[in-house]
Amino acid sequence: MTSTDTSPKHADTVAKGLSPWQLALRRLARNKAATFSIYLLLAIIIVCIVGPAISPWELDAVDWDHIGAAPDLVSKHYFGTDANGRDLFVRTLQGGRISLMVGLLATAVSFIIGIAYGAIAGYAGGKTDALMMRFVDILYALPFMFFVILLTVYFGRSIWLIFIAIGAVEWLTMARIVRGQALSIKQRSFVEAAKVTGASHSAIIKRHIIPNTLGPVIVYATLTVPQVILFESFLSFLGLGVQEPMTSWGVLIAEGAAQMESAPWMLLFPAAFLAVTLFCLNFIGDGLRDALDPKDR
Amino acid sequence: MSQLLSINNLSVQFNTEGGLIKAVRGVSFAIQAGETVAIVGESGAGKSQVFHALMGLLPGNGKAQGEVDFFGQSILNQPARALNKIRGKDIGMIFQDPMTALNPYLRIGAQLVEVLMVHKQMSKREARKIAIDMLERVHIKQARQRIDSYPHELSGGMRQRVAIAMALLCQPRLIIADEPTTALDVTVQTEIIRLLKEIHDTLNTSMALITHDLPLVAGLCERVIVMYAGHIVETGSVDDIFYRAAHPYTQALLAATPSAALLNKARLDEPGDDKNQGKRRLQAIDGQPPDPLNLPAGCAFHPRCAYADKPCFSQEPDLQQLASGKQVACWHSLEQVQS
């Protein structure tokens, strides 16, 4: 900046601008349930990352002395062991890594694809829009379970397959939401104003359409993470999920459910982690929805 | 004066589920360099669509026909790529609602700088300097700090000033203002009009001012075009329209204008023979605006017109020269002239 301004006497200077994002973050910070959930979720993530290193047990190490044993601090099986004598503390946290990674990564991927696809369709409108959304409808109509089963039969079980399968379903809804938003946002006069100042289509989509669709999509994404985690659990429950000795909360819950009466801890710990995570994500999603409420802009 | 914009037989149609809407039906007029023109008419008369068509803003279901020349270049129905060389650079446009005219997620500086970077090969720094100058020009206080504000931190009037600054950045030859004051408080309205007048006086920019509040802009405009149901029904100098309105619709429109009471204030500088003053108290125009899907036969205004008779029911009158620079499309005004 050139400083030709020689009048430092401005007492009533203009306050430094806060962006709508910063304002939303402030509103979010005032939401106790959401803030608490964010910290709790962060704690769960950190425990899942560092926890297994604290335990002396390995993911697939069998403790022949403690098979199907209850939680016990002396043997350092904090959550007990499973029917094969493997440490449940390590397995629950390792499973959490997989579940959270699948949830966050698949959501992130579908977020990016969905936003790009939906924004282009909504902004283009007309025939392009109709064609692009028809394609989404067709993918929607495909029986995805069948698709996933076919893929696993063909390529074997793999974590990447789960990513692809889940991402492929989830971006469809994102694209629909963004497209609906884009349709209404392109009517707003700042888009017309950008057009009449000679902005290119791609600049309008990037600078004007996408930032304005982001609010509702972020909320939806937050609520998608639990959906994805549950979907992975469901696939694992059916035996289509991650491959042994790797595990996920879904796999552990499936195994635990089978031993529910004889060894309730096998179900209790992974189920509690999953439930708390899902609650946190839902509270965060609700908090974000309130914080990003467009009526406050 | 050289001709800046010439519109020839422009029509705009919309394909809707209910049928074909003829929003603009064969409109022709020109704007000279340095001239300010008001386009008035009730909501739905097709005022906005005339300019949306020439700026390439029609939605997918809209179609424009006719000829539009800007500075000797045909611009109607040109692809966005071609229009983007003119839009923002030679023609600036201001919209009605300042609350949605700026992107809430971008600092106003970013939105201003962007325009300059698109049209002039300019560094960010230079562009920012010009943007600050322009904000000062539209009387935004502390422009140097304000440029880093987000739109939600500005009042409606200030946002409209920013929008005007944005339209002015590249010093366009023509500014189109589509009801720039309709969404604002009355006091702010006159401030914005004063600003536009100041811009016109200092930069000699041509202006097309769309409004349904004629007295408000009377001090700013030289010529008035009155539209009804997609047609131009009357055009003339401001005085012609104010004091010698020939078309029954123009007369009714003036009588129904909210700020007609402010008229005297607006025109203090030249007290005219204001003999219709008493009639110009708020009174709604009788009847409904025409259904765009189902326009009446003959003169589109005839169902609401006190003078309507035979020719009005069956045949639409064309614009005819009444006096120099004054045209009207009404069977009755024509009779008066001919007899």
Ligand SMILES: Nc1ncnc2c1ncn2[C@@H]1O[C@H](COP(=O)(O)OP(=O)(O)O)[C@@H](O)[C@H]1O
């Ligand atoms: N997107 C659209 N689809 C269908 N009809 C439209 C559309 N936009 C405008 N119209 C019609 O065009 C006519 C003129 O509109 P407009 O030029 O915006 O009026 P105004 O004189 O108030 O600016 C109206 O009758 C309106 O119904």
Ligand SMILES: [Mg+2]
């Ligand atoms: Mg309009």
